Amino acid sequence: MNKRSRLNIYIKLSVVLFLYTLFFILNSVSAHAQQVSLSLSPSLTEIAVKPGQSVLTEFTFKNTGDPAIIKFRVEPLNKKTGDKIIFDLNNTDVRLEEQYFFKNSDSKELFLGIRIPEQIQEKDYYFNFIAESLPPPTQEGTVNIRAKITLLAPLLITVTREGVIEIKPKISMLEVVPKYRFNFLGFKFNLIDSFQPIPVVLEVSNKGKNLIKAGGELTVRGPFWQSKNYEFSPQIILAESQSRMNIKTDNPNRQDSTSLLLPGLFAGKYNLSTVLTFGEGTPTLYSTMSFIVLPFKLISVTVPVLIITYFLLRKIKKTREKMI
C-alpha cells in the first residue's frame, strides 16, 4: 500500500470520527440531579369583602425547572381561622387538592373563587394559597433524601359589611441592645461601645381585629446636632399579633432578630426616636429613647496606661529631688 492510499484512509477515518463526535455532542443527554424551580404570583393578596359576597382572584404558576407533579391547595394560616369561607378553582382542567404534571416552562393561570357566607363574623381571616411539588421517587437499595417544595402566597381577607375596620396599634418596644445597662438615680442608662454596630429593635403590636400597615421613620440624633433618618415602607401586621419592623439598610450584617443595625457612633448621648403611620387618616405614634456611647475599649486601655505613666513620672521626679 503506497503512502498516498494510506493517507486517504487516514483522512476518511478522521472524517468519520469527527462526524460521530459531532453526532454525540449534539444528541447526547447530560445526566444531572433533578432540579426543581417553581414560581407563584402574586406573592401576597389582600382582599376586603362584604359578607355573602363572592370574589375571583388570579394566580400565575410557572415551572421553570425539571418536570414536576404539582398540587394546589388553600390552608388557613392558623387553625383558629375556621372553615366557613369556601375556596374553589374556576379552571376547567385544574382543581384544588389534585395532582397535575407540569413540564419544564409550563405555566398556568389559576382562577381562585372565594365565597364568603352571609352569616360570618366581621373580622380578618388569613389563608395561604399553596403550590406544592411532590418529592421524586426513591432509588432502591440506597439512602434517599427527597425534597419537596411548598410555595405559600398569603391571602389576607378582611370581612366587613360597611367597610369599617379597626386600627389599634401600639409601639411595644423601641430599644437598643446595649453592651451594658445600669440604673442611676431612677434613670436607666444603656451604655454602648463606640465604633461597634448598635442593634435596634422596633416592635409594633396590633390589638385590633383587622390587619394594619405600619410605616414611618427612625431618627438618630447625636450630641453635636447631627441626625440621620431611616425610612421604612409600610409593613403588614396581622390582627392580634406583634411584629418586628424590618428597616432595610445595606448593612449585610444585620441579624434577623433586629430591626436595624446602626453603624458605630462617636461618643456621647444619643437620642433614638420613631414616628409610625398607619395609612390615610389614621393616628401617628411616636416613641423615643436615649443611650450613651462611650469608647469603653479605648478608655479601658488608655486610662490604666495614663495612671501608670503618672505614677512613674512622680516617682522619677521624687528620686531626682532626693538626689539633688
Add this chain to the structure above:
Amino acid sequence: MRKLDTDYWILYTIPMIKKISLIFFLLTVGFLLFATCSQALELQSPRFKIEMDEVDIDAKKETDTVVYTVQSLFGPEGYREFKKYGYTINKRSEQALTFSLSQSLIVFTDVNNGKLIQDQTGFSTSATDQQTADVKLIQEYPLKNFSGDTLILKYSDRYGGYFRQPPNQNTGAPPVSVYSAKSTGSGKLIFNIDTPPHNIEGTFETIINFIATPGYE
C-alpha cells in the same frame, strides 16, 4: 526679686491650669453625657411646629378604639371599588415568588462503612425588591427503611458549621428558618448521616419539605 516673682508665678499658674483643665474636662463629659438636645423631636405641619424634648406619649399605652374604613388600607380607589362591587383586591405585585432547588433527590450509595457521609443541595429565592423571602424546612418523618430502622440525619448551612437535626413534623415541631433575604439570594444546605458500623439493609428514605414564603413588607 524679679526672679522670685517669676518662680512664684510659675508655681502658682501650673496648678491653676491643671485645675481649670480638670474642670473643663468634667464639664465636657457632663455635657456629652447629660445634655439634652432641645430639638430632640420635631413635630410640624404647614400650620404648626412643636419642638419637644422627649416624647413618650403613646409608647406605653394603647390608642383609643377608633373606627376607620377600608380606605386606610386600600386607598380611595379601593374604597370606591368596595362600595360599588362589594369587594376590593390589592395584589402585592405581579412579580412572582420563586424558589429553586439544585437537587431534589440526594442519594447516598456507600453507607456500610461506618463513616460520616455528606452531600449538599443549593437553593435560591427571588421576590420583589421591597420584599424578603423566607425559607423554612421540616422533616416529614425520620430517615427510615421499611422495617422501621432509622438513621440520624443532620443538616448545616455551611461547611464546618454546626450540624443539627431537622424538626420532625410527626412530633408537631414547627418548621425552622434556614434562610431569609431581601429580593434575590441563594444558599446551600449540607446533609450528613452518621452510618452505623454494622451493615444496614433496605432502602432508607425521608422527605424534607422546603417552605418558601414572602415577608409582609
